[in-house]
Amino acid sequence: MGVTVGVMALVIALALMTGLQAELRDRILGSTAHIFVWKGDGIRDYHAEVKRLREFPHVLGAAPAILGKALITTSQGQSFITIKGIDPALEKSVTDIGRSMRQGRMASLNEGGDGPPGILLGADLARTLKVRVGDRVQVLTPEGTLSPMGMLPRARSLEVAGIFSLGLFEFDSAYGFVTMPVAERLTGRDTPELIELRVDDIYRAHDVAGAIMEQSAGQYLTEDWTQLNRSLFSALWLEKMAISITIGLIVMVAALNIVASLILLVMEKHRDIAILKTMGASGRSIMLVFMLQGLIIGFIGTGIGATAGWVVSSVLDRYKLIRIPMDVYQVSYVPFVVLPFDFILVVVSAILVCFVATLYPSHQASKLDPAEALRYG
Numbered sequence: 001m002g003v004t005v006g007v008m009a010l011v012i013a014l015a016l017m018t019g020l021q022a023e024l025r026d027r028i029l030g031s032t033a034h035i036f037v038w039k040g041d042g043i044r045d046y047h048a049e050v051k052r053l054r055e056f057p058h059v060l061g062a063a064p065a066i067l068g069k070a071l072i073t074t075s076q077g078q079s080f081i082t083i084k085g086i087d088p089a090l091e092k093s094v095t096d097i098g099r100s101m102r103q104g105r106m107a108s109l110n111e112g113g114d115g116p117p118g119i120l121l122g123a124d125l126a127r128t129l130k131v132r133v134g135d136r137v138q139v140l141t142p143e144g145t146l147s148p149m150g151m152l153p154r155a156r157s158l159e160v161a162g163i164f165s166l167g168l169f170e171f172d173s174a175y176g177f178v179t180m181p182v183a184e185r186l187t188g189r190d191t192p193e194l195i196e197l198r199v200d201d202i203y204r205a206h207d208v209a210g211a212i213m214e215q216s217a218g219q220y221l222t223e224d225w226t227q228l229n230r231s232l233f234s235a236l237w238l239e240k241m242a243i244s245i246t247i248g249l250i251v252m253v254a255a256l257n258i259v260a261s262l263i264l265l266v267m268e269k270h271r272d273i274a275i276l277k278t279m280g281a282s283g284r285s286i287m288l289v290f291m292l293q294g295l296i297i298g299f300i301g302t303g304i305g306a307t308a309g310w311v312v313s314s315v316l317d318r319y320k321l322i323r324i325p326m327d328v329y330q331v332s333y334v335p336f337v338v339l340p341f342d343f344i345l346v347v348v349s350a351i352l353v354c355f356v357a358t359l360y361p362s363h364q365a366s367k368l369d370p371a372e373a374l375r376y377g
Contacts, residue, residue, distance in 0.1 A: 002254030003301025004308070007350045009247045011309025012316075014342045017240035019317065019335030021233065025202075027330065029225060030096035031166040033063075033196030034205040036228075037212065038221040043192045046180075050090060050195060056215070058199045058208050061093025064192035066183040071140040072176065073155075076130035081176050083139070085183020085192070094196045097164055097177065104133040104162025109179050117182045118161030122172035126163045135160050139176075143188035156186065169326050251350050254301070255357040258294050262361030266290065266368070273365055274373035283366035290362040291355070298354025306347050313338050 043049050046064035053062045066085030071078060088109050092098035098106050102123055109118045116136065121129070131137060138155045158178070165172055184190055199208050202225070209222035226233075266273070273286055316322060317336035326332045 001301070002257050003251065003298060003350060003354060004305040006247070006250035006254050007302050007305030007346060008309040008312070009250055010244065010346050010350075011306055011338065011343065012313055012336070013243045013247050014240070014346065015309070015313035015317075015336040015338045016334060017236065017243060018339055018342065019337035020329075020331070021236045021240070022337055023331050023335045024232070024236070025229075027166065027168040028229060029202060030100075031168045031171045032225065032228075033094045034199045034202055035197040035209045035212070035222055035224045037195040037197060038193075039195075040219060040221065043195065046087075046192045046195065053195055053197060053212070056208065056212055058201065058204055059197055060200050061090070061198040063087055063090035063094040063196050064180065064194070065196050066180065066187055066189055066193050068141065068183065068187035068189075070176070070186065072125075072129065073138045073140065074129045074131055074135070077128050079125060079128055079174070081125065081174050083141070083183060083186055084175060084177050085180045085187070086177055087180055091177075094198045096166060100164040100166045102163050102165050104160070106162060108161035109177070116157045116159045117178065119158040119182075120162045120164055120177040121160055122175050123163055123165040124169060124173035125176070126160070128173070131160050133160050133162060139186065141186045141188075143186065158182075167331075169330050173327070248349075251353055255353045258297055258354055258357040259361060261297075262290055262294055262358060263364070265293075266361055266365045270368055270373045273368050274370035277368070277370040278374075286368075287362040287366035290365050291358045294358030294362070295351070295355055298351050298357075302347055302350040302354070305350070306343065309346075310338055310343065 037053060039049065043064065050062040050064065053059060064085075064087055066083075068083045068085075070081055070083045072081050086097075086109075088106050092106070097120070101120075104120070106120065109120065119137065119139070121131070121137075126132070129137065136157055136159050139158055140153050140155045142153055164177075178186065180192065197208075199205050205224040206226050209224040212220050213222050276286065277283075313336040316334070320333040322334040323332060324334055
């Protein structure tokens with residue numbers, strides 16, 4: 001039971017931390033690009049720059065972006081947001097915004113007409129402002145009209161063209177997407193701020209970013225997702241290790257129970273061991289008997305615990321049974337992912353610990369003196 005509980009707890013804990021880390025990584029990379037590229041002398045023709053960057057190996061998509069801060073208000077509420085200027089035709093190749101639309105269409109940003117320009121809002125932001133597709137909002141930015149009193153912020157009216165849900169609270173509650181021309185007017189810039197890239201393998205992003213800087217002779221400055229989120233994933237990895245070590249102590253306690261049980265068994269069966277030795281049994285065969293007993297305990301306990309841990313993790317993940325506040329943890333439920341490597345590592349380690357626990361009692365049994373045992377038994 002001790003081995004079963006320890007192994008099951010360890011499998012579930014590793015599945016929890018692995019699932020949380022993978023879910024956060026996927027949502028972050030679905031909301032943002034894999035690599036961010038700046039140009040020293042500015043990006044004057046982003047179409048040419050996008051075409052050039054798409055030619056680098058492993059680059060799947062490229063899109064320009066302009067970022068700025070604004071205050072968005074309605075009659076129902078207000079909120080500070082990040083305005084992101086995009087090219088709707090190119091943005092879909094870099095982020096998952098196109099597949100994340102819950103209301104409206106991304107293409108509506110490009111549709112002109114007599115009305116005000118369009119804006120895409122996150123689902124949580126739209127809920128805060130109590131707006132739907134077709135409603136109008138006021139966006140106030142620091143860049144406004146020059147007057148004798150200085151620069152006066154100016155409110156611009158925009159129409160909600162769509163509502164998206166990227167699954168990351170940071171974006172769904174504080175981002176608004178507009179077209180590049182609208183972003184230029186809102187932020188006061190006349191060129192894109194940066195180019196975003198998506199690569200075919202997220203774990204190659206750092207190497208691809210380095211290659212772009214090297215091959216462009218320093219013309220481009222790059223930063224990849226691993227650099228931007230290093231502190232977050234380092235903390236998650238450290239937490240995963242800490243939990244694994246802590247819960248792994250349960251297996252160690254179970255191993256000590258195996259040691260104690262086998263020592264008591266040796267003391268209880270010392271007459272039987274002495275008789276076997278007088279009948280010709282070798283110390284090695286006696287040692288093997290007690291090692292097998294400990295290993296059987298380890299195999300059965302580990303097998304049941306590992307299977308139970310995998311089943312519990314699968315059920316918890318499939319039916320999303322553990323809900324958590326999304327504004328705190330960025331995800332709405334706790335995901336559980338059992339990696340084959342983690343599963344095998346837990347099983348092998350538990351059996352190895354149980355095997356080590358049998359060595360001392362087995363050695364003591366093999367060294368038992370038959371004459372002494374029979375004399376004082």
